[in-house]
Amino acid sequence: MRNIVMAGCTMLAFSSPAAAWEGYDRKAGTYIEIEEGQAVHSRREIEYYDFGRREYRRGSVEAVHDDGASVEIEVYDRHSGEYRTFEMANE
Numbered sequence: 001m002r003n004i005v006m007a008g009c010t011m012l013a014f015s016s017p018a019a020a021w022e023g024y025d026r027k028a029g030t031y032i033e034i035e036e037g038q039a040v041h042s043r044r045e046i047e048y049y050d051f052g053r054r055e056y057r058r059g060s061v062e063a064v065h066d067d068g069a070s071v072e073i074e075v076y077d078r079h080s081g082e083y084r085t086f087e088m089a090n091e
Contacts, residue, residue: 019036021040025050025086026085027084027085030050031051032048033048033049034047035047040064041064043061044061048086058078061075062083070087070088070090072086
């Protein structure tokens with residue numbers, strides 16, 4: 001029962017509007033920010049700001065991994081054709 005409640009809370013956290021969500025792309029060595037109000041879950045299109053490239057980019061969320069201590073989001077960047085992994089602040 002506890003696992004069901006935790007899964008429900010996680011789903012609400014990813015689908016509810018919230019303040020901007022900050023993260024880091026370790027491979028690219030750059031910070032990113034997902035704007036407030038975007039539902040972040042698999043097969044959804046998101047827009048994010050890439051501080052390294054100094055521009056907004058669009059991507060498709062391929063997977064979301066939440067182990068309780070951290071959240072990783074795998075994104076397919078439509079502009080570059082790259083798969084990126086964002087390590088997000090777990091607030």
